[in-house]
Amino acid sequence: MINRDFLYFDYQATTPVAEQVLLKMHPYFRESFANPHSSDHALGWKSSAAIDNATKQIARLIGADSDEIIFTSGATESNNLALLGLARRAMLKGSRRKRILLSAIEHKSVLSVGRVLEYQYGFKVERIAVDKHGHILLSDLEQQLDDDVLIVSIMAVNNEIGSMQNIAGLSKAIKACGAVFHCDAAQGPIAMSMQEFAQNVDLLSLSGHKMYGPKGIGALYIHRNLQDEIEPLIYGGGQQNGLRSGTLPTPLCVGMGAAAEYMCSDNMGSMRDELHMRRDRFIGMLSALPWPSKLYGPEADKRHPGNISIGFLGFSAQDILGAVQPHLAASTGSACTSGIPEPSHVLKAIGLTGEEADSAIRFSLGFETTDSDLEGAVKQISTALSRLFVIGL
Structure with a gap:
């Protein structure tokens, strides 16, 4: 149940757990609570079967097989396992592929791993530039690709400006040079x-709480032909083909599987279309306010259907968001980088000036967002801008 006393426009930071997801998780907290790795009794078998079913649901979401799904604690761990795991094993095997390509607008968990691989392991890590809309130009990527590239990491959908990449088109070029293609698809x-x-x-990273599932659970798709090329980050009892040891949290796994099933429901296409239309309506309402504004990032049909990155020129995003508390939730960018007092690397990568980046607010809508929510949010923002303008006089 969404709290209607508070206007929530931060769905790309986290989604609520869908009601049908929560109902499917509930029995595994108290009734079917057995360790899924307890293979000597029926209760353990039941928990194990529930996890097996969850892997099938997640596999169906992306067109994979269930034995290619490895549960993690979230997309951050998945990104670490994908990049560190592949690079460390390549070093152990003496691979001559020493270059790693990361898009300039990747999540911090990818870029941070890139720095570790560069400074601690000696890999040459390069950024892939994006255009002003946050899209990678295939021709530019092709110039960087060569037979010394180990892995290329490009996110499916950006978490700040909503840019959706042409993954199929990029894949052909990456595979042609023999590199491994990793995709952070948490927002996908x-x-x-x-x-x-x-x-x-x-390799593909997913996060439960970005798709109406619970927090604390994620998954990494690893193509079965690549599983022997990944060095684990966590060692122990050898669970999950030895790629990620530890007792799996059955309720969370069930919840992520149920969320994946929800994302595959027959009406999901129409739900996305409705979200897109409501997002565009909100853009129009914000743009109609008597304050100069500018939309950042890609065109509407090439961005996340719930994403808006907009700046009210001459105003600080932090000041605006502070002025609408405790009534409206939005973000100055990625929640994962909100503790860093500097312009977003994503906004800098698409060429925004310091003033533009300082003005940028990310509003992200969800399936529960109503027209009434839009009206309430616009009223809150308009009032805040009027107050801040008077203060600034």
């Missing part, structure tokens, strides 16, 4: 159908 399930992604990428 709500934005698009992902049922052919496993055909285009080798």
